[in-house]
Amino acid sequence: MPLKSLAPESRRTLLLIAVLLPLLAVFGYVALNSGPLAPVPVVLGKVEKQPLTPALFGTGNVVARATHKVGPTSAGRLSRVAVQTGDKVRAGQWLAEVEPVDLDQRVAAQQAALQRADAGIVAARAQRDEAQVRQEFAAQQAQRYAQLQTSGFASPELTLAKRQEWQAAQAGLRAAQAALASAEQERQRLQAEREASRRQRDNLTLRAPVDGWVVRRNADPGTTLLAGQAVLEIVEHGGLWLDVRFDQQRAAGLKAGLAAQIVLRSQGDAPLPGKVERIEPYADATTEEILAKVGFAGAITPPIGELAEVTVTLASLPAGPVIDNASIQRQNGQIGVWQVDNGRLRFQPVALGAGDLNGKVQVRQGLRGGEQVVVYSQKALSADTRIKPVEALPGVASAGSRR
Numbered sequence: 094m095p096l097k098s099l100a101p102e103s104r105r106t107l108l109l110i111a112v113l114l115p116l117l118a119v120f121g122y123v124a125l126n127s128g129p130l131a132p133v134p135v136v137l138g139k140v141e142k143q144p145l146t147p148a149l150f151g152t153g154n155v156v157a158r159a160t161h162k163v164g165p166t167s168a169g170r171l172s173r174v175a176v177q178t179g180d181k182v183r184a185g186q187w188l189a190e191v192e193p194v195d196l197d198q199r200v201a202a203q204q205a206a207l208q209r210a211d212a213g214i215v216a217a218r219a220q221r222d223e224a225q226v227r228q229e230f231a232a233q234q235a236q237r238y239a240q241l242q243t244s245g246f247a248s249p250e251l252t253l254a255k256r257q258e259w260q261a262a263q264a265g266l267r268a269a270q271a272a273l274a275s276a277e278q279e280r281q282r283l284q285a286e287r288e289a290s291r292r293q294r295d296n297l298t299l300r301a302p303v304d305g306w307v308v309r310r311n312a313d314p315g316t317t318l319l320a321g322q323a324v325l326e327i328v329e330h331g332g333l334w335l336d337v338r339f340d341q342q343r344a345a346g347l348k349a350g351l352a353a354q355i356v357l358r359s360q361g362d363a364p365l366p367g368k369v370e371r372i373e374p375y376a377d378a379t380t381e382e383i384l385a386k387v388g389f390a391g392a393i394t395p396p397i398g399e400l401a402e403v404t405v406t407l408a409s410l411p412a413g414p415v416i417d418n419a420s421i422q423r424q425n426g427q428i429g430v431w432q433v434d435n436g437r438l439r440f441q442p443v444a445l446g447a448g449d450l451n452g453k454v455q456v457r458q459g460l461r462g463g464e465q466v467v468v469y470s471q472k473a474l475s476a477d478t479r480i481k482p483v484e485a486l487p488g489v490a491s492a493g494s495r496r
Contacts (some may be wrong), residue, residue: 145453
């Protein structure tokens, strides 16, 4: 029907439709391709079955294997200190001097008491010798009068008296011997106390117990010290290692003897060789981490407390499903990946195993191999999101380039 034959109202309606339809088509195309409804560009990756050489990553800090605390064994006043924090020391080197409070007077009193004990021993020995002579004489007399009584030249009463004198002399000898033994024991006690005091006096001169360096100075000259109070703390050369924490879920296969790479915060990207020396028999239940001690392979002396990153290469695992670490997502408290089935998204929960240094992670449950998963996406995804597979996203490496 010719347009002119239509009523004016109908012609205006048709003209309006002719104008709006192209506009609606353009708007729909723009909305579906560049607006909120546009598909999200994603980089897909294929779940492959391959062997994996896992690497365990942990963080820790430098600690001392053992700290030697140097201080006096008796109270005193710190008079001199010859070293500062950070100084290297040799075993036996003089470090500090402590003045005793009353130790010198105590040693002098103990020496005087020891001299008195020596005089007492001399007197006790003389008394013992005198009692020995008396006992021998009384024994001879008792024997002589017993013989005279047998011959009829002495009465039984006199013989009994001599025997009693002999018994008294024996008792006196035993008493003199006991007194001498007691005096000698007392001298030994006094001598031991004097030697202990002298050792305490000698211990007031503080010396380095090992070759190492001073890591802490706890007192200055003039400080009054208690017995056992540490003045200096010394760490032995080569006496540093790392106290490292590893994730429990990824720590399968971690054991002593494995090689490690250590990166100290102060040395940037310069890795240092090391070794796992010990797995602690306890773990942190709060952070779910395993604790281990990692030693340096060389004579390294970083500051105690410095942070470090540690990577341990574990034993190789047999072939199994492997995904890119970037594909791992968390939805509603579950760990999984966005799996693509016939162009549609589905969140697939997975149980992860160990990972390697190339960003690959082994999947223990949830995937079998051959599935397609989203490695990178331009936006956050949901099950209703439309996707557009691309080779790479701007500023992000492709999944293939990571292999």
